[in-house]
Amino acid sequence: MDESVSKKAPEPNGKETDVKALAAQVVAGDRRALARAITLVESTRTDHREQAEQLTEQLLTHTGSAVRLGISGTPGVGKSTFIEAFGSYLTDQDLKVAVLAVDPSSQRSGGSILGDKTRMAELARNPNAFIRPSPAGRTLGGVARRTREAMLVVEAAGYDVVLVETVGVGQSETAVDNMVDLFLLLIAPGGGDELQGIKRGIMELADLVVVNKADGDLLAPAKRAAAEYKGALGLIRPRHPDWRPDVLLASSLRNEGMDAIWQIVGAYREALAGPDGIATRRARQATAWMWDEIREGLLAVLKDHAEVRAALAEYEDAVTRGEMTPEGAARRVLEIFRGEITQG
Amino acid sequence: MDESVSKKAPEPNGKETDVKALAAQVVAGDRRALARAITLVESTRTDHREQAEQLTEQLLTHTGSAVRLGISGTPGVGKSTFIEAFGSYLTDQDLKVAVLAVDPSSQRSGGSILGDKTRMAELARNPNAFIRPSPAGRTLGGVARRTREAMLVVEAAGYDVVLVETVGVGQSETAVDNMVDLFLLLIAPGGGDELQGIKRGIMELADLVVVNKADGDLLAPAKRAAAEYKGALGLIRPRHPDWRPDVLLASSLRNEGMDAIWQIVGAYREALAGPDGIATRRARQATAWMWDEIREGLLAVLKDHAEVRAALAEYEDAVTRGEMTPEGAARRVLEIFRGEITQG
Numbered sequence: 001m002d003e004s005v006s007k008k009a010p011e012p013n014g015k016e017t018d019v020k021a022l023a024a025q026v027v028a029g030d031r032r033a034l035a036r037a038i039t040l041v042e043s044t045r046t047d048h049r050e051q052a053e054q055l056t057e058q059l060l061t062h063t064g065s066a067v068r069l070g071i072s073g074t075p076g077v078g079k080s081t082f083i084e085a086f087g088s089y090l091t092d093q094d095l096k097v098a099v100l101a102v103d104p105s106s107q108r109s110g111g112s113i114l115g116d117k118t119r120m121a122e123l124a125r126n127p128n129a130f131i132r133p134s135p136a137g138r139t140l141g142g143v144a145r146r147t148r149e150a151m152l153v154v155e156a157a158g159y160d161v162v163l164v165e166t167v168g169v170g171q172s173e174t175a176v177d178n179m180v181d182l183f184l185l186l187i188a189p190g191g192g193d194e195l196q197g198i199k200r201g202i203m204e205l206a207d208l209v210v211v212n213k214a215d216g217d218l219l220a221p222a223k224r225a226a227a228e229y230k231g232a233l234g235l236i237r238p239r240h241p242d243w244r245p246d247v248l249l250a251s252s253l254r255n256e257g258m259d260a261i262w263q264i265v266g267a268y269r270e271a272l273a274g275p276d277g278i279a280t281r282r283a284r285q286a287t288a289w290m291w292d293e294i295r296e297g298l299l300a301v302l303k304d305h306a307e308v309r310a311a312l313a314e315y316e317d318a319v320t321r322g323e324m325t326p327e328g329a330a331r332r333v334l335e336i337f338r339g340e341i342t343q344g
Numbered sequence: 345m346d347e348s349v350s351k352k353a354p355e356p357n358g359k360e361t362d363v364k365a366l367a368a369q370v371v372a373g374d375r376r377a378l379a380r381a382i383t384l385v386e387s388t389r390t391d392h393r394e395q396a397e398q399l400t401e402q403l404l405t406h407t408g409s410a411v412r413l414g415i416s417g418t419p420g421v422g423k424s425t426f427i428e429a430f431g432s433y434l435t436d437q438d439l440k441v442a443v444l445a446v447d448p449s450s451q452r453s454g455g456s457i458l459g460d461k462t463r464m465a466e467l468a469r470n471p472n473a474f475i476r477p478s479p480a481g482r483t484l485g486g487v488a489r490r491t492r493e494a495m496l497v498v499e500a501a502g503y504d505v506v507l508v509e510t511v512g513v514g515q516s517e518t519a520v521d522n523m524v525d526l527f528l529l530l531i532a533p534g535g536g537d538e539l540q541g542i543k544r545g546i547m548e549l550a551d552l553v554v555v556n557k558a559d560g561d562l563l564a565p566a567k568r569a570a571a572e573y574k575g576a577l578g579l580i581r582p583r584h585p586d587w588r589p590d591v592l593l594a595s596s597l598r599n600e601g602m603d604a605i606w607q608i609v610g611a612y613r614e615a616l617a618g619p620d621g622i623a624t625r626r627a628r629q630a631t632a633w634m635w636d637e638i639r640e641g642l643l644a645v646l647k648d649h650a651e652v653r654a655a656l657a658e659y660e661d662a663v664t665r666g667e668m669t670p671e672g673a674a675r676r677v678l679e680i681f682r683g684e685i686t687q688g
Binding site: 286294299331 | 572659664
C-alpha cells in the first residue's frame with residue numbers, strides 16, 4: 001500500500017527549496033500544485049512525511065480562514081448527492097469549495113467514499129470545487145492526520161469552505177468532529193426501524209441535523225423524522241451554551257434548503273465568534289492533535305522494543321483470561337520499558 | 345492529599361505474608377478486613393500500591409461472580425434514595441450488596457457523593473450491605489482504577505451485586521461503563537428544559553433507563569418522560585444486537601418498581617450470556633484497563649524528562665497560537681524522548 005501511495009507521490013528529490021516552491025505555487029492557487037501537495041501530505045513514505053511537515057509549516061500562516069464543515073450520515077441518506085447540491089450552491093455564491101473525506105475503510109474497500117469522482121460529476125467539473133477521495137491508511141489516526149493536513153493545504157490554496165465527509169462508522173465521526181468548526185449530521189426520512197442507524201455518540205456531535213430527501217412522497221416522513229430528532233436533541237445538553245442544534249429539511253434532488261443550511265452555518269459562526277467559540281475550539285483541536293500524535297508515537301516507541309512486545313502478547317492474554325490484573329500487567333510492561341530506557 | 349490517604353491506610357509494615365493474611369480474611373468475609381483491604385487499594389502511597397497489587401492478584405481467582413451495575417444520574421434525580429431503595433430490595437432477596445462510587449470531584453468537594461453514609465442511613469446499617477464513598481484522586485483515571493480494584497475486593501468478599509454510582513459528569517460515566525456489566529441511567533420526571541441535562545454520550549451508554557419519582561403528582565410527567573426517552577433511545581443503534589434498552593418507572597419513595605428493574609437485569613444477563621456477551625465485555629474491559637494504565641504510565645515517563653517537559657510547554661503554546669503544526673510539535677517532542685532513550 002505504501003508502494004501504491006508512493007507511486008502517486010512526487011519524485012523523492014524533495015529539497016527544502018522544492019517544498020518552498022511547491023508551497024508558493026499552492027498559495028498562488030496553482031491547481032496542479034495543490035494536487036501534488038496533497039499527494040505529498042498523503043504519502044506514508046518517510047522522506048515524503050518530512051517534506052509534508054515542512055510544507056504544512058510553511059503554509060500554516062496562510063491557513064485558518066476557511067469554514068470547516070463536517071458532514072456525516074449513514075449509507076443511503078444521499079450524502080454524495082447532498083454534497084453535490086450543497087457544494088454547487090456554495091460555488092454559485094462565488095465561494096471556492098474543497099471536499100475531503102475521512103474513511104479508514106477506504107484502504108480495504110478501495111475507497112468506499114469519494115473514491116469515484118463521477119459520484120459528484122457536476123461538482124468535480126466545477127473549476128471552483130476541489131474533490132479529494134479519502135486517503136488510504138491502516139489506522140483512523142493516520143487517515144485523519146492526512147485529511148487534517150490536506151485541509152490546511154486547501155485553505156492555503158484559498159478555498160473558502162472545506163467539507164469533510166465521513167462514512168457513519170462511529171469513531172471516524174469523532175475524528176472529523178475534532179477537525180471542523182461545525183458538524184452536520186445528514187439523515188434520511190423513514191420511520192421506526194429505518195431511523196435506528198445512528199451510531200452511539202453521533203447525535204451528540206451534531207451542531208446541525210439535516211433531513212435529506214424532503215421531497216415528493218418522502219416530504220411527510222421527512223417532517224416526522226425532523227420532529228423526532230428535534231425531540232431527541234432536546235434531551236441532550238447542548239455542547240455550546242450559545243448554540244442549540246437545529247433540524248432542517250433539504251432536498252438534494254431539487255436543490256431545496258441549501259440556502260437555509262448556509263444561513264444557519266453563518267448564524268452558528270456569529271454565535272460562536274466570541275471567546276470560547278470557534279477560535280477556542282480550533283486551539284483545543286490543535287492541542288488535542290498534538291497529544292494524539294504524541295500518544296500514538298509513544299505507543300510506537302513502546303512496541304519497538306522486542307522484550308516489551310513479547311511481554312505484551314503474554315500479559316494481554318493473561319489479562320483477558322482473568323489470570324492477571326490489568327494494573328499488574330501494565331506495571332510490568334512499563335518496568336521493562338523503563339529498563340530499556342536506562343539501559344539505553 | 346497523599347498524607348491524608350496514608351493516614352487512613354494500614355501501617356506500612358506490609359510484607360507479602362501480611363497481604364496473604366489480609367486476602368484470606370477478605371475471602372473469609374471478615375468485614376473489618378474488607379474495609380482495611382479497600383483502604384489499601386485506595387492508598388496512593390507507593391508501598392501501599394505494591395501491596396494493593398499483590399492483594400488484588402491474590403484475590404483475582406475469587407472475583408467475577410458478582411453482578412456489576414453502573415448507576416448514573418444528574419443531581420436531583422434522587423440517586424441516593426434510589427440506591428437505598430434498590431439496595432434494600434436486593435438485601436431482602438438475601439443478596440449481599442456493595443455500593444461503590446466514582447467521583448473525581450470528591451477530592452475538591454470533599455466527597456460530593458457517598459461522602460456521607462447517613463445519606464443512605466438504612467442501607468448503611470444493613471449487615472448485608474457495604475457502602476464505600478468515592479476514593480479521592482487527582483485524575484478520573486486514578487479514581488476509576490481504585491474503584492475497579494475495590495470492586496474486585498468486594499467480589500472476593502462474596503458480595504453478589506456491586507452498584508457503582510457516579511455523578512453525572514460525562515467522562516466519569518464512561519469510566520464506570522467500562523467497569524460494569526449493565527449501565528443504568530436514572531432520570532427524573534419533568535418536561536422540556538428540565539430534561540435537557542443529560543451529558544453528551546450518556547444516553548448511548550444506557551442499557552436501561554429508569555424514571556425515578558414516578559409517584560403522586562409526578563406519575564404523569566414520569567410517564568411522559570419515559571415515552572420521550574423511549575423515542576430518543578429508538579434513534580440510537582443498540583450497543584448489543586441482543587439487547588434493546590428499555591425505560592422503566594420507579595418510585596424510591598414507595599419502593600415501587602425495584603422488582604421489575606431486578607428482573608430486567610436478569611433478562612439482560614440471560615440475553616448476554618452467550619459469546620460476545622458479558623464475558624466478552626469483561627475481557628475487553630480488562631484489556632482496555634491494561635492499555636489505559638500503559639498509556640497513562642507512558643505519558644508519565646515522557647513528562648519525567650526535564651528536556652521533554654520544557655519542549656512540551658513551549659510547543660503546546662506554539663501549537664495553540666497556530667505558529668506550529670501539531671504533527672511537527674509532536675515529532676520534535678518524540679525525537680527528544682527517543683534521544684533520551686538512546687542516551688539512557
